[in-house]
Amino acid sequence: MKRIRSFGRRHPKKLIFLVVFLIAYYFCLPKKLFKSPTATVVESKQGALLGAMIADDGQWRFAEVDSVPYKFRTCILQFEDAYFYKHPGFNPAAIVKAVGANINAGRTVRGGSTITQQVIRLARSGKTRSYFEKGIELILATRLELSRSKDDILKLYASHAPFGGNVVGIEVAAWRYFGLRPHQLSWAESATLAVLPNAPSLIYPGKNQEKLLSKRNRLLKKLFKEKLIDRTTYDLALLEGLPQKPYQLPKAAPHLVQYLAKENKGKRIKSTVDVNLQATINAIVQKHHQNLKQNQVHNAAVLVLDVHTRKVLSYVGNTPTSKEHQKDVDMVQANRSTGSIIKPLLYSAMLDAGELLPDMLVADIPTQIAGYSPENFNENYGGAVEAKKALARSLNIPAVRLLKEYGLEKFRDQLDVFQLGGINKSADHYGLTLILGGAESNLWDLCKTYANLASTLNHFNTTSSEYFKNEFTDLILKTNQTVDFGELSTEKTVFDAGSIYLTFEAMREVNRPEGDESWQFFDSSKEIAWKTGTSFGNKDAWAIGVTADHVVGIWFGNADGEGRPNVTGVTSAAPLLFDVFDVLPQSKWFQKPLDEFVDIEVCTQSGYLTTDICPKKTISIPNKQNYVSECKYHQMVYLDRAKQFRVNSSCAQLASAVSESWFVLPPLMQFYYRSTHPTYKSLPPFRNDCINTSVSPMEFIYPKNGNRITLTKGFDGKTNELILKLAHTKPETEVYWYLDETFIGQTRNFHEIAILPKKGQHKVMVLDAYGNEMFVSIQIE
Structure with missing residues (x-):
C-alpha cells in the first residue's frame, strides 16, 4: 500500500489512468454473454428428450449444456485448441504462426483464435471482422478466463457454436445429424461435429462431402497419433459414413411441449413424464386410432396421473393424425361436453349431505321436468333402480331426478371447488342438463378432480383419520415441484372419505355388468373405479379410471366437433382405458375408511330407512345426520285365508284376515320395473264383495x-x-x-x-x- 501511495504521489495521472483502465477492464465483459433466444426443451423424468419448440429467431438452439461429453471435448480440443487448458485466453505462438502464414499467402488461410476467443466472437456476432475487433476479442477473452473456469468456457462454446443451417450447439447437432444424445456419439460422429464450427457449410447434404470427410479423417488420424484412440477404434471410425439428411427431433409429447412453453418459453424443463410409459401409450393410442378412423374419428387424448404425488406420468394430447384433422390441437386442455363423466360427483355430494343411500331406489321412468324430458342412453326404462346401480349403469333419468332433488344451484356451486375449466356459467344457464353434458370441461381438470378424491381417501387412511386442507390442488408437471397438501384437520375438505369410498365402490360395480355383452373387453381381475361418458350427438367419448395409485383419463372424438355414430364412452374410450391400465402396475383396492362409517338398518328391497313392516338388512353409511326418509314402498295388506284376494273392513273381519308386508311400487314405476324383475309380485285384487278405497292402479x-x-x-x-x-x-x-x-x-x-x-x-x-x-x-x- 505504501508503494501504491508513493507511486500515486509521484505519478498521479498514471495512477488515475491505471485505476480507470482496471475498472473498465473489470466491467468490460457483460454478465450475460449470450442473449439469443433458446428453444423450449422438455425432457422426461429420466432425462430423455421428449420434444422441443424452435427458438423465436428460427434457430435450433438449446439452453446451455451442463457438461461436454468426453469424446466431443477431446475432438474439439485437438482440432481447435490443443493448449486450451494452458493459455490465459489467447495463444501467442498460434497468433504469430497465423499472421505469418496469412502474410505469405496474401489472404487468410489460418486462424489463431483460441476457443475462449471464439466464445467471445460468437457472443459478439454481427461485428465486422478486423484487427481492431480481434484486439477487443483478445482483451475480452482474457477477462473471460479470469471470471469463468475452463470447463465453463468449453460449455459455452459447445452450446453456442454453429453446426450448419439453423443448428446451434452440440446437443441439437447430435440430434439433428445423428438422432442421438451427445454422450451417445461415436468417435467418428464426435469428430464430424468437432470440425463443423470451423466450416459449418460443409454439412449440407450432397455438398462438400469430400472436404468434410477429409477434415474428419485428419482429426481422427491426429487422435490416433496422440494415442487418444487405439488402432481398432481408428480403423472402425474411418469406415463410418457422414450424415446425409437431418433427423427430426423426438416428438414423444408434442402437446406437452406446447403446453409447457406457454409459461416456460425458452427454458429446459425436466418433466414428470415417464419416457417409457409415454412411448408405450403413444403406440396404444396409434393402434386405437387406426381402428377408429375407419369411422372417421380422428382425435384422442390420454392423461395418466400418480395419485400420491399428483405428477403427470403420461401426456398424449392427440393422435398422430393430419393437420386437416387438427393434429396440433391439445385435446387434454380442450373444453368439451362432459357427457355423464361428472355423475359420480353428484353421487358423492348427496351421500356426503346425508340425502342418499347406496341401495335406495330411484325412479327410472319417463320424466318431464319444466319441459325437459331426459332419456336414458339405451332409451329404455327400469321403473326403479338402486342409486349405486344407476351410477354404475350411467342412467340419465335417475341422475336428473337426483339433481333436481338435491338442488341444481347447490350442486353447481359445489363444482366451483374442483375448478373445472369451462364450467363458468350460472346454474340457470345449464339447467338440469348439467349432469348429462350440458356443461363443458377438459381432461386435465376432470382427471385432477378424480385424483384429488382418491388422494383424500388414501390420506384419511394413513393420517389417523384426518384430512389435508389443501387436498384439492393442481397437478405437477416438473420434477422440481412437489405438492403442498397443507395442514391436517379433522374437518373434511369437500366430501368425506366415506362418501368418496362408496362412490368408488359404485363405480367399481361397472366392472360386473350383469351380462351386457358390450362390456366384454373388461378384465375383471383389475379393481378399478371407472366411469364413461358420451356427449349429445356422439361428439365426445370419455372414460376415467381410478385406483389407489393412478388415474387414467381418455377422450375420443373429433376436434372440430363432428359427431360420429357409435362413438361412445363404452365402445371407443373404455377399451383404450383398459389397455392403458394393462401397462400400469397393479394397484390394491382402496381401504375402507372405517372411522367415517356407521351401521344402520334399511329395508332390503327399497334401500330406504327401515320401518316395522319391511324386511331389513344392515349397511354401512357415512357417519352423519341422515335426511333420507323411511321406506314408502312397503305397506301392510290384509288377505283372505287363501291369500288370493285382498280384503278390508268393508268385507271381512280384519282380526281373522292374514296380514302381510308387501313391496308396492307406484303404477308407472311398477309397469317398467316388472319387465326387468320377474320376481316382483303385484298386489292381489280386492275380493269382489270389498269396496276398493286404495289409490288408482x-x-x-x-x-x-x-x-x-x-x-x-x-x-x-x-x-x-x-x-x-x-x-x-x-x-x-x-x-x-x-x-x-x-x-x-x-x-x-x-x-x-x-x-x-x-x-x-x-x-x-x-x-x-x-x-x-x-x-x-x-x-x-
Whole structure:
C-alpha cells in the first residue's frame, strides 16, 4: 500500500489512468454473454428428450449444456485448441504462426483464435471482422478466463457454436445429424461435429462431402497419433459414413411441449413424464386410432396421473393424425361436453349431505321436468333402480331426478371447488342438463378432480383419520415441484372419505355388468373405479379410471366437433382405458375408511330407512345426520285365508284376515320395473264383495296433465297421430278410453291407443274393469 501511495504521489495521472483502465477492464465483459433466444426443451423424468419448440429467431438452439461429453471435448480440443487448458485466453505462438502464414499467402488461410476467443466472437456476432475487433476479442477473452473456469468456457462454446443451417450447439447437432444424445456419439460422429464450427457449410447434404470427410479423417488420424484412440477404434471410425439428411427431433409429447412453453418459453424443463410409459401409450393410442378412423374419428387424448404425488406420468394430447384433422390441437386442455363423466360427483355430494343411500331406489321412468324430458342412453326404462346401480349403469333419468332433488344451484356451486375449466356459467344457464353434458370441461381438470378424491381417501387412511386442507390442488408437471397438501384437520375438505369410498365402490360395480355383452373387453381381475361418458350427438367419448395409485383419463372424438355414430364412452374410450391400465402396475383396492362409517338398518328391497313392516338388512353409511326418509314402498295388506284376494273392513273381519308386508311400487314405476324383475309380485285384487278405497292402479305414461302438444306432419303431408300410453299394475285388465266424454276404444295388456284430435283443449279419460278412472287435460296446438 505504501508503494501504491508513493507511486500515486509521484505519478498521479498514471495512477488515475491505471485505476480507470482496471475498472473498465473489470466491467468490460457483460454478465450475460449470450442473449439469443433458446428453444423450449422438455425432457422426461429420466432425462430423455421428449420434444422441443424452435427458438423465436428460427434457430435450433438449446439452453446451455451442463457438461461436454468426453469424446466431443477431446475432438474439439485437438482440432481447435490443443493448449486450451494452458493459455490465459489467447495463444501467442498460434497468433504469430497465423499472421505469418496469412502474410505469405496474401489472404487468410489460418486462424489463431483460441476457443475462449471464439466464445467471445460468437457472443459478439454481427461485428465486422478486423484487427481492431480481434484486439477487443483478445482483451475480452482474457477477462473471460479470469471470471469463468475452463470447463465453463468449453460449455459455452459447445452450446453456442454453429453446426450448419439453423443448428446451434452440440446437443441439437447430435440430434439433428445423428438422432442421438451427445454422450451417445461415436468417435467418428464426435469428430464430424468437432470440425463443423470451423466450416459449418460443409454439412449440407450432397455438398462438400469430400472436404468434410477429409477434415474428419485428419482429426481422427491426429487422435490416433496422440494415442487418444487405439488402432481398432481408428480403423472402425474411418469406415463410418457422414450424415446425409437431418433427423427430426423426438416428438414423444408434442402437446406437452406446447403446453409447457406457454409459461416456460425458452427454458429446459425436466418433466414428470415417464419416457417409457409415454412411448408405450403413444403406440396404444396409434393402434386405437387406426381402428377408429375407419369411422372417421380422428382425435384422442390420454392423461395418466400418480395419485400420491399428483405428477403427470403420461401426456398424449392427440393422435398422430393430419393437420386437416387438427393434429396440433391439445385435446387434454380442450373444453368439451362432459357427457355423464361428472355423475359420480353428484353421487358423492348427496351421500356426503346425508340425502342418499347406496341401495335406495330411484325412479327410472319417463320424466318431464319444466319441459325437459331426459332419456336414458339405451332409451329404455327400469321403473326403479338402486342409486349405486344407476351410477354404475350411467342412467340419465335417475341422475336428473337426483339433481333436481338435491338442488341444481347447490350442486353447481359445489363444482366451483374442483375448478373445472369451462364450467363458468350460472346454474340457470345449464339447467338440469348439467349432469348429462350440458356443461363443458377438459381432461386435465376432470382427471385432477378424480385424483384429488382418491388422494383424500388414501390420506384419511394413513393420517389417523384426518384430512389435508389443501387436498384439492393442481397437478405437477416438473420434477422440481412437489405438492403442498397443507395442514391436517379433522374437518373434511369437500366430501368425506366415506362418501368418496362408496362412490368408488359404485363405480367399481361397472366392472360386473350383469351380462351386457358390450362390456366384454373388461378384465375383471383389475379393481378399478371407472366411469364413461358420451356427449349429445356422439361428439365426445370419455372414460376415467381410478385406483389407489393412478388415474387414467381418455377422450375420443373429433376436434372440430363432428359427431360420429357409435362413438361412445363404452365402445371407443373404455377399451383404450383398459389397455392403458394393462401397462400400469397393479394397484390394491382402496381401504375402507372405517372411522367415517356407521351401521344402520334399511329395508332390503327399497334401500330406504327401515320401518316395522319391511324386511331389513344392515349397511354401512357415512357417519352423519341422515335426511333420507323411511321406506314408502312397503305397506301392510290384509288377505283372505287363501291369500288370493285382498280384503278390508268393508268385507271381512280384519282380526281373522292374514296380514302381510308387501313391496308396492307406484303404477308407472311398477309397469317398467316388472319387465326387468320377474320376481316382483303385484298386489292381489280386492275380493269382489270389498269396496276398493286404495289409490288408482293406473298412471298415464303419455301425455301428462297440462301438456301442450304440436302434431307433426309426415313426408306425405299427413298429420301424424298422437299415441296415448298408460301403465296399469295389472296389464291384463281391460281399459276403456274416452276423448272428451266420447268412447274411442279399449285395450288389454298393451295400453296404447292412437288418436287424431283437433286443435284446442281436450280431456282424455280412462276407465278400467274395476271401475278405477283417471283423466288428463291436454292442449293441441
